[in-house]
Amino acid sequence: MxxxxxxxxxxxxxxxxxxxxxxxxxxxxxxKGNPLIYLDNAATTQKPKVVIERMNEYYFAQNSNVHRGVHTLSEIATNAYEDAREKIKTLINAADSKEIIFTRGTTESINLVANSYGRMVVKEGDEIIISIMEHHSNIVPWQILAEEKKAKLRIIPINDNGELLIDEFEKLLNEKTKFVSVVHISNSLGTINPIKKIIDISHNHGVPILIDGAQGIMHTAVDVQELDCDFYVFSGHKLYGPTGIGVLYGKSNLLNTMPPYQGGGDMIRSVTFEKTTYNDIPNKFEAGTPNIAGAVGLGTAIGYILKIxxxxxxxxxxxxxxxxxxxxxxxxxxxxxxxxxxxxxxxxxxxxxxxxxxxxxxxxxxxxxxxxxxxxxxxxxxxxxxxxxxxxxxxxxxxxxxxxxxxxxxxxxxxxxx
Amino acid sequence: MSDLRELYQEVILDHSKHPKNYHKIENASHQAEGFNPLCGDHFNLYLKVKEGLIEDVSFEGAGCAISKASASIMTSIVKGKTIAEATKIFKKFHEYVTGKVDQSFDIDSLGKLAVFSGVTEFPVRVKCATLAWHTLMNALENKIGIVTTE
Incomplete structure (x- = not known):
C-alpha cells in the first residue's frame, strides 16, 4: 500500500x-425537500461514480460468461473478474489470489464455512465459540450447525462499555472447542475487537478462527497474513462496491481440505454419473455463473479506496x-x-x-x-x-x-x- | 413538517406519554404477547372477558409512540364492547390503514381511531398502529404464543 x-x-x-x-x-x-445527510453507512455505503460507470461499461461492452468461451468477450470478462480477485488479494494482503472466494456477501461466506468446514470438523459434544456482540449472520449458521451435530455454542461476554472480556474467552476454550467465530468491528456498538490477540489465543489452543469483517474492512487496514486468521469475510456493498458480491478469504491449506459448499458448473474438473472430480480453489467454491459485474464493480471500489x-x-x-x-x-x-x-x-x-x-x-x-x-x-x-x-x-x-x-x-x- | 404533525398528532403524543389502561390485570381470562421485530415494539395484553363481553382490558410493554398510543386508544375503545363489536372495529380500522378502502370511506366513522390517518402515508409504520389490535384478536382467539407483525 x-x-x-x-x-x-x-x-x-x-x-x-x-x-x-x-x-x-x-x-x-x-x-423531503432537504439535502440528503446519509448516516447509515454501516447498513450499506454509497457508491462512487467510478464504480457505477465501470459496471455500466461491463454490461454495455464486455458482458460475457467467465472461464468458458474461447471468444474474445469471454476472455475480457474473465480477465476483469480475475483482476478483481487480484485487487482483493492486494487489499487484504493474502498470500495467493486462490485464497479469495467470491460469495454473495458476508452472510453467505459465513454459511459456506459453517456448512463446509464446520460440518467436517464439528462432532457431537463439541463446542463453537462466538461472542455476544455478533450479528445474527454470525450466530444463526453456527446455531444450525450446533443443532445438527448436537454441539454447543459458547458465548464470549462483554463489559458495560461493549468490550469483549478476553479472560473469559480464554476460560471458554477447551479440548472440545472446534471453532471460534468473532466479529472484527461491532455493527451495533462500533467496538474494534483486539482480533490479533483473539486469533493468537485461539491458535495457542489449536483452534481455527473466522473473523467477520463486514464492518471491519472499510474502517481499518487488514493484513490477513499478519493477523494469521484462518478465515476473513466481508461484503462488497459496505466497501463502496455493489450489493450481491462478497468475499471469503481462507488459508489455502484449509480451503483445499474442505468439501464443496454447492455443486454445479465451474466447480468441477470432470463429471460422470459415477464420479465427479472437483476443481481446485477458488473455483471449487464458486459453483454456477458468478456475479461478474458485481465482482468487477467491487474491484473498482477497492482501487478507489486504495488510491485515497x-x-x-x-x-x-x-x-x-x-x-x-x-x-x-x-x-x-x-x-x-x-x-x-x-x-x-x-x-x-x-x-x-x-x-x-x-x-x-x-x-x-x-x-x-x-x-x-x-x-x-x-x-x-x-x-x-x-x-x-x-x-x-x-x-x-x-x-x-x-x-x-x-x-x-x-x-x-x-x-x-x- | 406538516406530514410529520399529521403522523404525530397531539392525541397520539398524549396517549404515548400517558397511556390509558397501562397495567397488568391479575386473573386475566385472556392474555397475549405482541411483538414487532422491525421496531422492537413489545406488548403484553390482558383481558377479562365474560359471556362475550370485554369487561376489562389493559396492556404493558415498550414501543414507539404510534404503537403505544394505538394500544392505549384500543383498550379505551374496546372496554365494555362485545367480542363481535371489537372484531368489527378492528376490521374496519385495518382496512383503512392498509389502504383497502375507496374514496367514499367516511373517516369520521372511525371515531377516535381517525387520529391514525397519518399512518397511511407511512407504510412501514402501519404495523406499529395495528400491533395492539392483532394482539387483541389473538388473545380473544386464545391462540398460544407470540403475535408478530412480520
Missing amino acids: SVEVNTKESVKTSIDVESIRRDFPILESKI GINNIAEYENELLKYATDVLSSIKELKIIGTAKEKASIISFVLENIHPHDIGTVLDYEGIAIRTGHHCTQPLMHRFNVPATARASLAFYNTKSEIDAISEGIKKVIKVFN
Missing part, C-alpha cells in the same frame, strides 16, 4: 472531503467520530450505547422515553438517514436492556456540518416528544 502517506500532518489535508463528495452522485439528492488510502480514511473517520461523540454527548437526554476505548465511526444511542423508530421518522423529515432497530443483534440489545437503538454510522464522505445537523435534528425530536 505504497500510496498511503502516514504522517499525521499530511493526513489532515489528505482527505479533501468536498472533492470526495463530488465522487458520490447520490449525495446531491434531496429527501485506508489509513487516511481511518484517520479522517476517527476525527469525525471524536467530534460526533462530543457533540452528541452534550445532549443530556441522549445516552450512547457502546463506549469502548477502541471504536470505529459507529454511534448507537438512545433517548430517554423516546423510541428509536420515532427518532428515525423525525430525522427523516430533516433529510437525515440513520438506522433504528435492533441492528440484527438481538442478544446484544438484551445485554444492554434496550429494545432497540438509533445508530449513526459515518463514512469518509460525511462532514462535521452533517454531524451538527443530526445534533439539531435530535433536539427537534426531543421537543416533539417531551
Whole structure:
C-alpha cells in the first residue's frame, strides 16, 4: 500500500472531503425537500461514480460468461473478474489470489464455512465459540450447525462499555472447542475487537478462527497474513462496491481440505454419473455463473479506496467520530450505547422515553438517514436492556456540518416528544 | 413538517406519554404477547372477558409512540364492547390503514381511531398502529404464543 502517506500532518489535508463528495452522485439528492445527510453507512455505503460507470461499461461492452468461451468477450470478462480477485488479494494482503472466494456477501461466506468446514470438523459434544456482540449472520449458521451435530455454542461476554472480556474467552476454550467465530468491528456498538490477540489465543489452543469483517474492512487496514486468521469475510456493498458480491478469504491449506459448499458448473474438473472430480480453489467454491459485474464493480471500489488510502480514511473517520461523540454527548437526554476505548465511526444511542423508530421518522423529515432497530443483534440489545437503538454510522464522505445537523435534528425530536 | 404533525398528532403524543389502561390485570381470562421485530415494539395484553363481553382490558410493554398510543386508544375503545363489536372495529380500522378502502370511506366513522390517518402515508409504520389490535384478536382467539407483525 505504497500510496498511503502516514504522517499525521499530511493526513489532515489528505482527505479533501468536498472533492470526495463530488465522487458520490447520490449525495446531491434531496429527501423531503432537504439535502440528503446519509448516516447509515454501516447498513450499506454509497457508491462512487467510478464504480457505477465501470459496471455500466461491463454490461454495455464486455458482458460475457467467465472461464468458458474461447471468444474474445469471454476472455475480457474473465480477465476483469480475475483482476478483481487480484485487487482483493492486494487489499487484504493474502498470500495467493486462490485464497479469495467470491460469495454473495458476508452472510453467505459465513454459511459456506459453517456448512463446509464446520460440518467436517464439528462432532457431537463439541463446542463453537462466538461472542455476544455478533450479528445474527454470525450466530444463526453456527446455531444450525450446533443443532445438527448436537454441539454447543459458547458465548464470549462483554463489559458495560461493549468490550469483549478476553479472560473469559480464554476460560471458554477447551479440548472440545472446534471453532471460534468473532466479529472484527461491532455493527451495533462500533467496538474494534483486539482480533490479533483473539486469533493468537485461539491458535495457542489449536483452534481455527473466522473473523467477520463486514464492518471491519472499510474502517481499518487488514493484513490477513499478519493477523494469521484462518478465515476473513466481508461484503462488497459496505466497501463502496455493489450489493450481491462478497468475499471469503481462507488459508489455502484449509480451503483445499474442505468439501464443496454447492455443486454445479465451474466447480468441477470432470463429471460422470459415477464420479465427479472437483476443481481446485477458488473455483471449487464458486459453483454456477458468478456475479461478474458485481465482482468487477467491487474491484473498482477497492482501487478507489486504495488510491485515497485506508489509513487516511481511518484517520479522517476517527476525527469525525471524536467530534460526533462530543457533540452528541452534550445532549443530556441522549445516552450512547457502546463506549469502548477502541471504536470505529459507529454511534448507537438512545433517548430517554423516546423510541428509536420515532427518532428515525423525525430525522427523516430533516433529510437525515440513520438506522433504528435492533441492528440484527438481538442478544446484544438484551445485554444492554434496550429494545432497540438509533445508530449513526459515518463514512469518509460525511462532514462535521452533517454531524451538527443530526445534533439539531435530535433536539427537534426531543421537543416533539417531551 | 406538516406530514410529520399529521403522523404525530397531539392525541397520539398524549396517549404515548400517558397511556390509558397501562397495567397488568391479575386473573386475566385472556392474555397475549405482541411483538414487532422491525421496531422492537413489545406488548403484553390482558383481558377479562365474560359471556362475550370485554369487561376489562389493559396492556404493558415498550414501543414507539404510534404503537403505544394505538394500544392505549384500543383498550379505551374496546372496554365494555362485545367480542363481535371489537372484531368489527378492528376490521374496519385495518382496512383503512392498509389502504383497502375507496374514496367514499367516511373517516369520521372511525371515531377516535381517525387520529391514525397519518399512518397511511407511512407504510412501514402501519404495523406499529395495528400491533395492539392483532394482539387483541389473538388473545380473544386464545391462540398460544407470540403475535408478530412480520
